[in-house]
Amino acid sequence: MQFLSSHPKYEYLRKKWISKHKNLSEKFLDKHGSSLKHVTLGGLSGLMLLTTPGVSVIPSQLPRDVGQSITATEDKNRLLSVELKKDVPEEVRTLTVEEEARITNILSTKFGFPVKAELEGIRLNRSYGLIGGEQHLYRFPGDNLFRHSDSASDWAMYGPAGIAPGLGAWGYFALSENEFSEKDKLKERYYIAVQTFLAPGFAENVGKYRDFFKYRKMLVINPKTGQAVVSVIGDAGPAEWTGKHLGGSPEVMHYLGLAKGVRKGPVLYFFIDDPEDKILLGQIIIKDNNLAEGGVI
């Protein structure tokens, strides 16, 4: 009896590409192996070694954002979640002013930069709420979903979220592909959508608030794990009827540890007071000296 694969296309490519990879890695080591003596292969980021040909690919070391879901990160971020437990309520509700003050004080100390619930007299409707997964946004005229990926693994990880049919609240991130910068790229990569329209005073000051919120830097934290991301406000939403209070780009959700399953969970979110634009966007990890190290992957 002949057994047929239920995934013939995948099996065909898997076998072909495992064999190709094995050949490439063996030839590479033959040719350049002596030069690699002082450098561990694991340190060459992105090179995998296959132990047995034909079996499932088991990478010896995967870059952190590739192919694996992010579980709780470094220990210090985990300790942060323990510290926050005293002040962050179990019920996902609006925080009191006192709770916000205690929490932002802890965060400012831990991360080494000012974290605030109110900035320039403006605050959002809340700073603790349910985040849901958003889609990618068109970044410039002619952009498409595939162009968002820096690598095939990027596509596998973040592509499935898709791309929103319309533009974000502030339109394209750049007016043309020529003008599209690395900074613009990171803004879309690490964007959040917040309910700007529910901010106290919004209706009376639409222009002022719209400009204030555009790409405003915010710290978003998963209080259960301490996973944290420096993000920018890139869109307005979600609608109140969704029951969610903010949205995160696929990358933001990934680094908060909320990219799998229902793609939803409670987070804290506060403004970062960074007038000189020094704080890097992306995942942020608390290191030994209690100062955070920002990551731009």
Place this chain on the structure above:
Amino acid sequence: MRYFYSYLIEIESLIGALDELNLEENHKHNLAALIDSSLHYTILDAILSELSEEDKKSFLKRLSKEPESLGLMDFLNSRVDKIEDKIKSSAKQFKEQLHKEIKEARLR
């Protein structure tokens, strides 16, 4: 993951072709990891084949610490004539092979 040479290599067409296969999520991850690692070997081979032993060691040490740094490309440009063209050319050949194999897979 982004590398110092990523800006030279267009993978949009490759991803688009793979996307049309409507693969399951874990299958996408497996194939994507193979593509990225194989491409990385291909590019590194193209680069190291042009460098002296001493330059290889400097390059590899720096690569292991800062794989994204554009300073690596500056280093290569100062050592090898038209290195960017060589990188693009080897990536192009690699992608052409993969495209051919994806076409064959569609017939399965």
